[in-house]
Amino acid sequence: MKGPSPAARAAELRRLLERANHAYYVLDKPEISDAEYDRAFRELQDLETQHPELRTPDSPTHRIGAEPADKFRKHRHLVPMLSLGNAFNETELAEWEERNGRLVPEVRKAGYTLEVKIDGAAVSLTYRDGVFTVGATRGNGIEGEDVTANLRTIDDIPLRLKGRGKTWPKLMEVRGEVYFSKSRFAELNREREKAGEPPFANPRNSAAGSLRQLDSKVTRSRRLRIFCFHVEAPGHTLSIATQHELLEQLGEWGFPVEPNHKLVPDLGQAHQQIASLEAILPTLDYGADGVVVKVNPFALYTELGTVGNREPRWAIARKFAPEVRVTKLKEIRINVGRTGALNPYAVLEPVEIGGVTVSTATLHNFQLIEAKDIRVGDWVEVTRAGEVIPQVLGPVIKKGVRRGSRYAPPERCPVCNSKVERPQDEVMVYCPNVSCPGRVFESIVHFASRGAMDIRGLGPERVKALLDAKLIETVADLYDRKRVSLMSLLTLEGFAEKSAQQLLDAIDASREQPLSTLLFALGIRHVGVQLARLLGRHFGTMRALAKAKAEEIGKIRGVGPAIAEAVAGFFADPQNQKLIKRLEELHLNMTEPAAAQTQGPLDGQVYVITGTLPSLSRARAAELIEGAGGHVTDSISKKTTAVVVGADAGSKLEKAKALGIPVIDEAELLRRARAKP
Ligand code: IVH
DSSP states (O other), X not given: OOOOOHHHHHHHHHHHHHHHHXXXXXXXXXXXXXXXXXXXXXXXXXXXXXXXXXXXXXXXXXXXXXXXXXXXXXXXXXXXXOOOEEEOSHHHHHHHHHHHHHHOTTHHHHOEEEEEEEOSEEEEEEEETTEEEEEEEOTTSSEEEBOHHHHHTOTTSOSBOOOTTOOSOSEEEEEXXXXXXXXXXXXXXXXXXXXXXXXXXXXXXXXXXXHTOSSHHHHHHHOOEEEEEEEEOTTSOOSOOBHHHHHHHHHHHTOOOOTTOEEESSHHHHHHHHHHHHHHGGGSSBOEEEEEEEESBGGGHHHHOEETTTEETTEEEEOOOOOEEEEEEEEEEEEEOTTOBEEEEEEEEEEEETTEEEEEEEOOOHHHHHHHTOOTTOEEEEEOOTTSOOEEEEEOOOTTOOOOOOOOOOSBOTTTOOBOBOOTTOSOOBOOOTTXXXXXXXXXXXXXXXXXXXXXTOOHHHHHHHHHTTSOSSGGGGGOTTTSOHHHHHTSTTOOHHHHHHHHHHHHHHTTSOHHHHHHHTTOTTOOHHHHHHHHHHHOBHHHHHHOOHHHHHTSTTOOHHHHHHHHHHHHSHHHHHHHHHHHHTTOOOBOOGGGGOOOTTXXXXXXXXXXXXXXXXXXXXXXXXXXXOEEOSSOOTTOOEEEEOBTOOHHHHHHHHHTOOEEOHHHHHHHHHSOO
8 A cells, every 4th residue: 555645744743743832831721632732743754864955944943842821921041941852762772872872982881860750840950059030931942931930939949059059050051840749639639529610631741730720829729739850050060060960069059859760881771770760650659651761971062962953962861662461351441522423431440550550441423433343341452651541442352252243333422312313424423312311411511611601610520410410401590599509509518608609600691701711611612712702703792603604604714614603503403592592691791892803903914924034933922913803814916905924935936926925024013913903
């Protein structure tokens, strides 16, 4: 079978990586595991090396991280914060030494340090004369966010260095990793669930998020930790000559240093010691995603240099394949989501994977169960790649072992017994009944959740309690004080007067959410936050939207015909009409505030961005334009207002010139976007 052309594959990888970067850095919601990201990244790097003509200035291979957000002051690192290359097995590690040895033969005999690779958020701590002055996130590697106030709340970080004799350089940046201990993370989630807040999904992203809180009190309450492992002191002399000594020195100065580091004389020993470190990683109270191997003497660092300003040659991350375990599949159960999607999951004989006990795992969808022929009673391979939820990979079939019968996907909803629907071109199967109790439960949980109406104190447990007590049947009932009142809440278990009143207040406050939030909260199929905002801005009121035909909705830029049909279909349904009418009677806000209707300086204007801009990433530039009321498109047409051009702009610049479309630079864009409308 012939694969895609290198150009098509490179484009595909770029899209995948950009999307993953956005999900990781901007949304704090990773979509793929680190290992998958690393693999895709490397495949793209290789393609670009083999086919230099495929390189583009905006390729993710040129980036280290994401651009800093606006709300914190920017901080430029004295020395860029690099990332690390990966080695997934012994051969790749040997190849790394081989490459280094060709540049600097001494590396083979110089010795290596091995350090646990902490999976958290990278920070840089600046010390002047031994005093902590500035702390910053990595940001794009060159420039991060100044989160000094938040870092000061981490008790681990010495505000003044220890030790007499002033062994430290006048100015230095200490690099380390901020993380959540596993035990603290579990405790925090218990606290959050009690308070009716959604639990955090994974420690690394929550650590990054906790560091970027505008209120340092929130950061403090999270009780983050840090391990330090690296120092940059440009122009100042360090009295230390090796990484191994540095780790010791950092400890003496008062920094926490991960205790399991080792010094080995050569790569042969490294292989052995790495294996023993790998074995202890799951037992540690912090997330670790590999072992960092570093050339020990600093004297060789300058000569080894960096790869493309991105990764040093003197260090590499040895990563391990995600752990796979075999266990028995006891049962296949189905959860009905708020859109009605039937999500199959496996109930397993409990098995320990990467230090946690796994007893359920997703089976994704029925098509996959069928394709892999997974049957109840099978021995199955299960994995938990990084923070990604456990999943069943497939059955382990042994000759001569009798298996159960093939799994038959349900014809009827397991909760309400309605006949299921299978939309064409979709792998998911749906329960069509909007009043299905399974759907109702999930949709109310969604309605109240943080990104939606944000009703504090109304988590899954309380939704269940309200449904079980028949205080509510739909989201509208929440606002109906004849049903949900102080009196009725106090009859339920787990409600004291104070928490009941707080819940009522939170419900009342949510009435004021703008139309776009309400639209998202209603859980209309295909309507995510972005689309809800587009609809809210375009129509302004619920009435206008409810009256609109699919064709009209489809005319909004960025809304395809299938989505338009789904939205119009929602409002055509008599049950939904009834629900909206009731919400209106219960005084929910049904309008989008004028300010959010983006009366901006770039209203109605259309921009194309090309090349690398000096300070903004494309994503940030696009956000800026959209925030000011403009639009960004990919291709130049007569409708284009102007083309924003950065370094290495390609054919688009030519095309703009040919069509006589104005060409502007970043500075001009900023001037226009910030102008008063
Ligand atoms: S050395 C120039 N050592 O991993 C490289 N990094 O993927 C300096 N990390 O940005 C980093 N534990 O935030 C180094 N023992 C360790 C580490 C470590 C975790 C992080 C670090 C770095 C990232 C690279």
